[in-house]
Amino acid sequence: MIDLYYWTTPNGHKITLFLEETGLPYSIKPINIGKGDQFAAEFLAISPNNRIPAIVDHEPSDGQAPLSIFESGAILLYLAEKTGKFLSRDFRVRQQTLEWLFWQMGGLGPMAGQNHHFGNFAPEKIPYAIKRYVDETARLYGVLDKRLEGREFIAGEYSIADMACFPWVAAYTRQQIDINEFPNVKRWFNDIHERDATQRAYGLSEKMNPNAPKLPPLVD
Template identity: 60%
Template structure:
């Protein structure tokens, strides 16, 4: 297993995607430095950040002790989780069949559970025009996805065998069930799994991280932040 002597630089904002990486770093007990990228103020478009995250999204990391001892920058939360898991030999199985199961649920989160819940948030909470069809479409899809997860967790403590990067990826998205219009009582397996992960000391520590948001953005009313975050075109 690799050892880390220099801190990893984490470019972060307190969103579910950002918290995935703080949870992983805390689980691994690694030294890291937190760099706040205030996405409501446009920090994600600054040249220094785009050099390591060309899709102008958080999170991103720079590992000064990358492969061969050469620094490496990584963007996309799933890529970061998988890199760290494989480097340090934890939360990702060695058996190829077990790897497939973890990858399936990791990619399920990236392709479905995150984007669809994000659209749910956007149309139900932030969009200046309340489009009932869009709200219902994404709320229904959120409900369907919670059902998929609930069924998967029937008789299982974790989504793919032992606790893994798949659970870490999915977990904080499920903390927003009330804002997503979900009744968690409909999904008892998800509720039990969420509580199981939330009780882990490393997860508690990651969720407790406080950052200076410099007048926190209210996306439902802050027009400047909406202009930064919504309806962007190629620059």
């Protein structure tokens, strides 16, 4: 059994996407970041950076004591290695998958996150900051669009790279991004949107937090 310390954010969605795809048994431990649950001592013992998501695997592969892991990219990599799913054993495809996983962790996520903050939550609207992060988010969409040209998914088959990127792209309506300007990303978004596991993962989010941003509809 895996305990998932979770809230309804793009980084949280990454892990429910994986778990719903694989059917691994898991239990959600809600961490309401709006109420400050992430600063509780019990959570900090698992996630010292006071950020969700985090997991505790009560049946780790080494057969030893329960194992806690924080950082969404590290969790996806751990779960992929644990299950043997969504991370190719082909040497070169594996490297490509990890490249794009780390691209999301170091680029798309942080830049889109700043876009969300300055565009939607900052108490003061700072035009320079808004433009800077909207422009950089758009640049990254362009990088992803080019990567997806002639490919169904980021590394060929559906993988943890797609699961890492999708929740941030699913927030495009809050990023001042016209997804129609990125036709390969739009097609990829629609394909992942229609997966049953995606619908289940986002359905969990809506049940847990009715105020969570909804998954946008398919794009025509």
